[in-house]
Amino acid sequence: MKTSRLGAWIAIAIGAIYFILPLIATIEFSLRMRRGVYSFDAYASVFSEPQFRETFGYSMLMALLTIVFGMLLVVPTAYWVRLRLPQIRPVVEFITLLPLVIPAIVIVFGYLRMYNSSSIVPLTGTTTGTNILLMFSYITLSLPYMYRAVDTAMRAIDVRTLTEAAESLGASWTTIMFKCIFPNVMSGVLSGAFITLAIVMGEFTMAALLNRPAFGPYLQLVGANRAYEPSALAVIAFSITWLSMGLLQLVSRFHRAAPAKS
Numbered sequence: 674m675k676t677s678r679l680g681a682w683i684a685i686a687i688g689a690i691y692f693i694l695p696l697i698a699t700i701e702f703s704l705r706m707r708r709g710v711y712s713f714d715a716y717a718s719v720f721s722e723p724q725f726r727e728t729f730g731y732s733m734l735m736a737l738l739t740i741v742f743g744m745l746l747v748v749p750t751a752y753w754v755r756l757r758l759p760q761i762r763p764v765v766e767f768i769t770l771l772p773l774v775i776p777a778i779v780i781v782f783g784y785l786r787m788y789n790s791s792s793i794v795p796l797t798g799t800t801t802g803t804n805i806l807l808m809f810s811y812i813t814l815s816l817p818y819m820y821r822a823v824d825t826a827m828r829a830i831d832v833r834t835l836t837e838a839a840e841s842l843g844a845s846w847t848t849i850m851f852k853c854i855f856p857n858v859m860s861g862v863l864s865g866a867f868i869t870l871a872i873v874m875g876e877f878t879m880a881a882l883l884n885r886p887a888f889g890p891y892l893q894l895v896g897a898n899r900a901y902e903p904s905a906l907a908v909i910a911f912s913i914t915w916l917s918m919g920l921l922q923l924v925s926r927f928h929r930a931a932p933a934k935s
Contacts, residue, residue: 696911703904715905724891725906732880732888735804736873739811740866746812747819748862752854755824755832769820772813777878781810785882803883810879814872819865826861827854867917874913 706714719725754762772780788796788806796802835857839849855862880887892910896903 699904699907703901703908706901715901716909719895719902719905719909724886728886728888728891731886732874735808735811735887736870738808739815739873740869742808743812743815743819743869744823744862744866747816747823747865748855748858749850751820751823751827752832752850755827756836766820769816773817777810777814777876778882780813781879781882784810797883803885807879807883807885807887810883811869811873811876814876814879815865815869818868818872819862822861822865822868823858824861826858826864830857863920867920871914871917875910 703715704711704713706712706718750765754765784806785797786792788794788802790798796806832854835853836849839853844852874888875892876887877889877893881890881893888910892903892906895906
């Protein structure tokens with residue numbers, strides 16, 4: 674037992690060193706923009722750039738739209754599959770897994786061929802259309818995580834009983850969805866939302882090929898032309914990801930503790 678515990682701690686220590694040391698080195702390098710002393714000059718330079726604010730704000734807006742429209746797509750789909758069409762659930766799960774096995778560059782090239790200026794739906798012909806296409810691309814990338822988070826939350830409730838009870842009281846489909854189902858799967862929705870936020874903020878391929886001013890291409894542009902600012906941006910992006918994961922853990926713990934509290 675002691676030997677196995679020692680081996681486990683050694684493995685944890687090696688893993689921690691492997692992940693933490695590069696992060697510490699990145700943070701330390703980002704503080705050395707001023708020669709001879711540690712300073713936050715690199716961070717001040719990044720935050721003062723209009724392009725940083727523009728790309729960060731654009732990606733945050735796209736993340737919000739992706740979460741909202743992804744939620745409106747996934748929750749009714751998962752609800753309907755669980756309630757009325759359980760036989761096609763393996764097919765739906767397979768479809769939602771496809772973004773994990775199909776490269777993003779293949780997906781975005783498919784979108785460009787389908788929605789270019791000469792197609793029936795020329796989304797790429799306008800800025801608004803291209804933004805909508807990018808949002809759809811982000812929804813596609815987030816499907817594996819959003820669908821499974823919502824489906825897992827939906828397993829914890831009795832969908833059929835809730836629906837029958839609401840219908841017996843004369844509730845419409847919209848009322849059932851937004852007053853019965855959504856509140857009960859909100860933990861899953863929030864879990865998927867935090868993961869989606871991390872995906873959108875760091876995504877490069879789709880935004881670059883669609884020529885949108887997103888945060889991912891900005892990270893690449895700064896990394897190719899600056900010395901200290903890329904390290905500061907890497908720390909900022911890493912902090913966003915960790916904040917999303919921390920909020921995800923907080924939501925999960927709150928969801929597990931809620932039944933015991935009641």
